[in-house]
Amino acid sequence: MKTILTSLALGAALTGGPALADLTFPSLSYRTGPYAANGMQFADGYADYFALINARDGGIGGEMINMPECETAYNTEQGVECYESTKNAGDGALIYQPLSTGITYQLIPKLAADGIPMHTLGYGRTSVSDGDVFKWIFNYPATYWDGASVAIKYLLEENGGDLSGKKIALLYHNSAYGKEPIRTLTELSGMHGFEFSQIAVDHPGQEQKSQWLQIRRDRPDYVIMWGWGVMNQVAIQEAANIRYPMDQIIGSWWAGSEVDVLPAGDGADGYKALNFHAVGDDFELYDALEEYVWSQGLGAGGGEYAGSVIYNRGIYAAMIAVEAARKAQEIHGVSAIDAAQMRDGLEQLEMTEEKMAELGLAGFGPTFSASCRNHGGSGRVAINQWNAGDQTWSVLTDYIQSDQELIARLVEEDSTAYAQENGIPPQCE
């Protein structure tokens, strides 16, 4: 079934013609390589939402969605090839969501030069939330630094507001992605007086014996984990092996899906992770997906991953793209928008409770509104916990607000440095 859909989509992309190629949202997916287990779920969610909009609503404002897919294998060189081969597909790509920090760094200058927006939903370079410098890039609803700040806030709450003397270790993927929270956590350790240590795991992360030996020796009170793909599974299994208490580990939102915890079985019970959207399939939208997509055989993975954390994130990413396109159509009064108009839609996007309820996703994510300066959303993040008994994630807290003052200062520092290095004038004056 996937074959049929993809061949249809690609056939449309190839044969072109004004009747078929309309709003083009390329999907840079990875269904192979060390991160495939996660990449597949995201790509399925992303594709299914567009399939639903096409099948149920006849596209966005009457314009059908065209989604050429390109396999990157999470590799930057292939990502560049994919970007170049899809940017002129149809009437030109409207938005990129590459789901890879490495590819994001690669594309930030290229997209700005080509005038195509990119939305890095909770990943990529954190300081792109400063819209003053990064005109074309968006990363709402929350950034890595929000995530790190919320993790510490949660721990503060657990410990009666005092973390002094506690030991917190960061176990991170030794790449740009994994290093992102270090700066924030270092600042926070100074503010709250906890001892902060960093333990790196090299790509792809299958080998972690020595790191967990170190954790067993140091016995940190909490472990914050910034992992992705196979690294998460191994880490959780290793933690279970050394009997490290699961409820003292907090994963980032990329280390908090079913595929990460299932291999460890009952050992993973109580594992916590950050998240900025809801889990499960208890939403009206899923009934529509069943009716128009999966039962029709249009589902990218036959609905296999429906309701999983990363699948939901794919849905979320696609939903933002669609809503931004709608907003752009509304602002500019045309249905066949171009990339520059799409950017305006992203910049003036506002997600409210009512809007999400209307889409059949009531309470799915935090509310936020973007602006010229704010491309990073509200920075509110919740904590989830894994229940190994019934194999579900449950939401442990409400959305917690990150330390906005600190984050704003750090973002300002980083984006100003970038602007100076690259000679970018501020755009929001």
Added chain:
Amino acid sequence: MLYREAGDFKTSYRADSQTFPIRLDRWAYYATLAAAVLIVPLVINDYWLNAIFLPVLIYGIAALGLNILVGYCGQLSLGTGGFMAVGAYSCYKLMTAFPDINIAIHVVISGLVTAAVGMLFGLPSLRIKGFYLAVATLAAQFFLVWLFNRVPWFYNYSASGQINAPERTLLGVPITGAGTQAWATYLFCLAFLVASAWICRNLTRGAIGRKWMAIRDMDIAAEIIGVNPLRAKLSAFGVSSFFVGIAGALFFAVYLGAVEVGEAFGINKSFLILFMIIIGGLGSILGSFLGAAFMVLLPVLLKNVLVGGFGWPTVLAAHLEVMIVGGLIVFFLIVEPHGLAQLWRVTKEKLRLWPFPH
């Protein structure tokens, strides 16, 4: 028929030992070069540049470098990725420390820095050889990647550990950064490739190249006839690393623009470039180019045919690609273990005798 030698007489030693002794070959070379310099820049677009030309040119330089070491001097090395990283990081440090100096000079200096590092890691080659040396250079690979990940000075203390190429120009034309033009970056890398090939060709057919080859063929015999193994091996490591470093600098600054060391210069890169020279042909300049082109173009071609042409799902195509590329490598090694260059050499021999073979 294609390769007539009739009437192509050599009357001097100079004419006899030129790079392309057959007139038709020479013309083909000049025609290719002219097309590459005069025609391609006019028609090149972003897709052709970034998906095909830049990787082929840059990997071509890296393969040339490795071919000097492995193909000509017989010193097996698995440290290519690490040495490319040295080139990339020295280029980054130079670009940020001396923004006013033009980028071509930075690239060349990066090559020199890499040559020094390469010679340092080449020192064990004096005592060990073959697979043992391969393991020693493998250590260089892992050590260098670890070093660039570990020491914040190398990435200017940036929050993410990524290095980004700021805009740098040559004669007022941007070569790195976002505002580059396809023709400019293409010509910049092409110039480096042509110069590298010219230097390599002349080094390998001169005294120094003969010393390398003597060491490769039998090091003890070479020592007896007066080749200094220390100088020969270290010069091979130095020259090889110089070109690998230049390739690394171009790979980072011109092609990708942003690099994460573990991902871009991991062990896979070392293997990839080793495959290139094995498939292309060990000890052959042309082989380096053919190998680089083969390894870069085949996946892109397969992707375009399977996904673009037949409309197959990307995941199926991606898996098939791995199988087909792997299968072809095995096939080539069985059918022609001396690589594509040898295939071309044999074809040429046959064409020269056609239609009257012995």
